[in-house]
Amino acid sequence: xxxxxxxxxxxxxxxxxxxxxxxxxxxxxxxxxxxxxxxxxxxxxxxxxxxxxxxxxxxxxxxxxxxxxxxxxxxxxxxxxxxxxxxxxxxxxxxxxxxxxxxxxxxxxxxxxxxxxxxxxxxxxxxxxxxxxxxxxxxxxxxxxxxxxxxxxxxxxxxxxxxxxxxxxxxxxxxxxxxxxxxxxxxxxxxxxxxxxxxxxxxxxxxxxxxxxxxxxxxxxxxxxxxxxxxxxxxxxxxxxxxxxxxxxxxxxxxxxxxxxxxxxxxxxxxxxxxxxxxxxxxxxxxxxxxxxxxxxxxxxxxxxxxxxxxxxxxxxxxxxxxxxxxxxxxxxxxxxxxxxxxxxxxxxxxxxxxxxxxxxxxxxxxxxxxxxxxxxxxxxxxxxxxxxxxxxxxxxxxxx
Amino acid sequence: xxxxxxxxxxxxxxxxxxxxxxxxxxxxxxxxxxxxxxxxxxxxxxxxxxxxxxxxxxxxxxxxxxxxxxxxxxxxxxxxxxxxxxxxxxxxxxxxxxxxxxxxxxxxxxxxxxxxxxxxxxxxxxxxxxxxxxxxxxxxxxxxxxxxxxxxxxxxxxxxxxxxxxxxxxxxxxxxxxxxxxxxxxxxxxxxxxxxxxxxxxxxxxxxxxxxxxxxxxxxxxxxxxxxxxxxxxxxxxxxxxxxxxxxxxxxxxxxxxxxxxxxxxxxxxxxxxxxxxxxxxxxxxxxxxxxxxxxxxxxxxxxxxxxxxxxxxxxxxxxxxxxxxxxxxxxxxxxxxxxxxxxxxxxxxxxxxxxxxxxxxxxxxxxxxxxxxxxxxxxxxxxxxxxxxxxxxxxxxxxx
Numbered sequence: 001x002x003x004x005x006x007x008x009x010x011x012x013x014x015x016x017x018x019x020x021x022x023x024x025x026x027x028x029x030x031x032x033x034x035x036x037x038x039x040x041x042x043x044x045x046x047x048x049x050x051x052x053x054x055x056x057x058x059x060x061x062x063x064x065x066x067x068x069x070x071x072x073x074x075x076x077x078x079x080x081x082x083x084x085x086x087x088x089x090x091x092x093x094x095x096x097x098x099x100x101x102x103x104x105x106x107x108x109x110x111x112x113x114x115x116x117x118x119x120x121x122x123x124x125x126x127x128x129x130x131x132x133x134x135x136x137x138x139x140x141x142x143x144x145x146x147x148x149x150x151x152x153x154x155x156x157x158x159x160x161x162x163x164x165x166x167x168x169x170x171x172x173x174x175x176x177x178x179x180x181x182x183x184x185x186x187x188x189x190x191x192x193x194x195x196x197x198x199x200x201x202x203x204x205x206x207x208x209x210x211x212x213x214x215x216x217x218x219x220x221x222x223x224x225x226x227x228x229x230x231x232x233x234x235x236x237x238x239x240x241x242x243x244x245x246x247x248x249x250x251x252x253x254x255x256x257x258x259x260x261x262x263x264x265x266x267x268x269x270x271x272x273x274x275x276x277x278x279x280x281x282x283x284x285x286x287x288x289x290x291x292x293x294x295x296x297x298x299x300x301x302x303x304x305x306x307x308x309x310x311x312x313x314x315x316x317x318x319x320x321x322x323x324x325x326x327x328x329x330x331x332x333x334x335x336x337x338x339x340x341x342x343x344x345x346x347x348x349x350x351x352x353x354x355x356x357x358x359x360x361x362x363x364x365x366x367x368x369x370x371x372x373x374x375x376x377x378x379x380x381x382x383x384x385x386x387x388x389x390x391x392x393x394x395x396x397x398x399x400x401x
Numbered sequence: 402x403x404x405x406x407x408x409x410x411x412x413x414x415x416x417x418x419x420x421x422x423x424x425x426x427x428x429x430x431x432x433x434x435x436x437x438x439x440x441x442x443x444x445x446x447x448x449x450x451x452x453x454x455x456x457x458x459x460x461x462x463x464x465x466x467x468x469x470x471x472x473x474x475x476x477x478x479x480x481x482x483x484x485x486x487x488x489x490x491x492x493x494x495x496x497x498x499x500x501x502x503x504x505x506x507x508x509x510x511x512x513x514x515x516x517x518x519x520x521x522x523x524x525x526x527x528x529x530x531x532x533x534x535x536x537x538x539x540x541x542x543x544x545x546x547x548x549x550x551x552x553x554x555x556x557x558x559x560x561x562x563x564x565x566x567x568x569x570x571x572x573x574x575x576x577x578x579x580x581x582x583x584x585x586x587x588x589x590x591x592x593x594x595x596x597x598x599x600x601x602x603x604x605x606x607x608x609x610x611x612x613x614x615x616x617x618x619x620x621x622x623x624x625x626x627x628x629x630x631x632x633x634x635x636x637x638x639x640x641x642x643x644x645x646x647x648x649x650x651x652x653x654x655x656x657x658x659x660x661x662x663x664x665x666x667x668x669x670x671x672x673x674x675x676x677x678x679x680x681x682x683x684x685x686x687x688x689x690x691x692x693x694x695x696x697x698x699x700x701x702x703x704x705x706x707x708x709x710x711x712x713x714x715x716x717x718x719x720x721x722x723x724x725x726x727x728x729x730x731x732x733x734x735x736x737x738x739x740x741x742x743x744x745x746x747x748x749x750x751x752x753x754x755x756x757x758x759x760x761x762x763x764x765x766x767x768x769x770x771x772x773x774x775x776x777x778x779x780x781x782x783x784x785x786x787x788x789x790x791x792x793x794x795x796x797x798x799x800x801x802x
Contacts, residue, residue: 014426014429014442015429015439015440015441015442016429016430016433016439016618017425017426017427017428017429017430017431017432017433017439017618017620018430018618018619018620018621019426020421020423020426021426022421024418024444025415025418025420025421025422026418027418028415028416028417028418029417029418029419030418031418032417032418038416038417038418038446039416039445039446039448039451040416040443040444040445040451040455041415041416041443041444042441042442042443042444043425043441043442043443044440044441045439045440045441047440050440050441053462054441057458061454133748161748161749217417217418217419218419219418219419220419264744286695286699288699288702289699289700289701289702290696290699290700291692291695291696291699291710292696294687294692294695294696294710294712295691295692295693295695295696295712297712298687298689298690298691298692298712298714298739299690299691299742300690300714301689301690301714301741302714302715303714306714307713308711308712308713308714309692309695309710309711309712310709310710310711310712311695311696311698311699311709311710311711311712312708312709313699313701313702313703313704313707313709314703338699340702341700343665347534347562347563348562
């Protein structure tokens with residue numbers, strides 16, 4: 001059964017624009033992976049009347065409502081009250097939830113304020129969704145809506161880390177069971193660089209169809225594309241087999257742009273492995289108006305493959321070989337130069353020329369020029385990523401030559 | 402009159418979670434500054450029926466609806482059709498809009514596809530909102546709702562740069578005139594570092610009340626706090642005077658944390674000005690698992706005050722004085738070290754000790770230790786910003802000593 005859903009986000013800090021809601025996007029991605037179609041996302045402030053209206057509208061138009069926020073201990077936290085009103089059920093005290101809240105406070109060696117008792121109040125027919133990290137348990141509640149089947153509401157706290165863990169550990173399995181696809185869920189993320197999102201969609205064709213099993217979802221972060229494969233079956237083995245099969249199909253279509261697996265896997269991780277395997281090291285010289293590569297490679301920490309990054313406004317008076325030698329690195333990658341981005345820029349940065357220079361271990365210099373412009377927020381990282389992709393290509397080419 | 406509003410964002414790319422909607426936050430901030438209370442934000446996919454439902458609900462519950470998206474030339478773009486349906490008005494062709502669209506294509510030396518004609522279709526009683534940057538004009542439409550006053554709908558394109566310019570140039574003045582606060586609007590942004598958001602709110606007290614004139618709004622970006630003052634009066638002079646008065650009040654309360662003015666003004670700009678005035682220069686040595694300062698200072702471009710940044714995994718074998726001398730800088734600021742952030746971290750990074758070292762022009766070393774932990778997404782930038790704040794303090798202290 002194809003379920004439809006609405007994601008509701010609660011809090012004045014969102015409706016006022018003080019805070020950007022990222023929970024709704026995260027939940028919509030996860031629901032899509034579970035085969036649920038998110039038709040609406042709604043954000044509402046901390047007014048009881050508005051909360052009740054929003055819940056009433058949602059339970060009439062979708063099968064599944066997931067809300068975040070409003071489960072804290074203060075008077076602004078109205079989700080419990082709104083759900084009691086909408087379901088026409090009284091709130092009742094649950095000792096089990098209270099024990100958890102008290103144990104959290106005592107493990108942090110702090111007295112529990114009296115007001116936290118309210119977090120142990122639940123609509124009469126609801127189930128508790130455990131929150132291993134925080135004091136706010138979630139609520140799992142079926143709400144009658146007359147003629148058609150009941151709507152199921154999952155209420156989760158607004159703190160992203162708590163919400164995400166509760167979704168993964170409890171809610172996702174409940175939803176998988178409801179949609180009848182098997183309650184074992186496995187994810188696999190593949191990373192790509194060097195193609196735009198719409199070209200990627202075109203090349204994947206029917207692989208990204210919502211009806212495919214396992215599902216393949218695309219997300220883009222500063223020009224890096226992630227494909228997330230989600231398998232939902234009756235066993236872990238079957239999930240693993242389905243993912244392997246889908247991975248092969250993807251590699252057949254866009255394999256040349258693929259660089260690795262894992263949500264947090266980036267091109268600098270590939271370069272680190274590649275250079276370690278060769279027993280070689282890299283240093284960076286970044287010129288101009290940014291130096292993202294130095295910041296990224298630093299995240300590798302102490303690795304024999306990365307000697308360090310140098311960032312300067314313009315090409316220095318010393319030779320590249322001297323820098324290579326002072327940094328004690330086999331390779332020196334130079335980005336010349338990240339362009340200026342005007343403060344008052346409206347729209348896209350005009351295209352300009354950027355040169356990559358690579359000094360090889362034998363002193364030979366390779367160079368490559370690109371013409372690049374585009375969205376100001378991602379232009380500098382895109383230049384850095386293009387440099388990494390070029391570097392990988394040159395090193396791989398030299399190996400096979 | 403206090404107006405209430407709903408912000409609607411349209412597109413499958415948002416409901417599926419493929420793209421994060423930032424337009425709703427931006428619009429909610431601007432509306433708040435204009436004295437409009439945003440009560441709901443709604444996101445809906447590209448289904449005509451759902452769009453119509455969402456508009457019908459919105460126009461019943463608020464005075465003002467601002468929607469983004471769905472104004473493009475493709476079959477997925479349904480905002481025109483939905484508004485025609487909701488207002489019960491036929492769409493009519495507007496030659497003025499067509500002329501603008503054709504002129505944009507001819508200035509880009511591209512033929513206009515026939516399908517772009519649909520972008521010149523408008524509900525009969527609506528006004529065109531000019532779009533200087535793109536082909537999609539906006540729609541300004543009053544919709545009757547029986548008993549109570551008409552609801553006003555502004556439909557804008559989803560491209561953020563186009564949407565923002567159209568809001569600033571046209572929509573904001575219309576709204577200011579509606580709410581009777583005077584149609585001249587001026588903004589001023591003040592920047593602060595070294596305090597949490599809730600402490601800032603507490604110290605500002607009634608200054609951030611929604612009823613205050615001019616309004617003061619708080620936003621936080623990676624631990625930097627912006628206070629945005631918005632004056633709405635009948636003349637530019639009066640706005641300027643009000644802003645100056647409010648600025649003085651703010652400085653009286655939290656002046657010691659203030660470092661400058663302007664949306665894009667950061668601590669490295671202060672340091673640049675400060676060092677230029679002294680005829681001195683700075684170089685950076687960043688150790689450990691990040692190097693954000695090198696990336697940020699690079700954005701200054703060629704300035705005599707910044708010599709460059711060096712990022713290394715750990716303290717090198719050469720002395721700090723040697724690095725200072727090789728970088729030809731008067732000051733050397735060292736961050737030792739940005740901590741590792743585990744990939745599989747759930748929740749907050751545990752506190753660890755970070756040392757800042759400053760080698761002064763006379764060779765004297767200053768050092769400072771902080772204990773810092775917190776949200777993984779902003780921990781490294783927060784460490785870099787704390788280092789800049791400390792550096793500013795030391796240099797300022799030496800000047801007066």
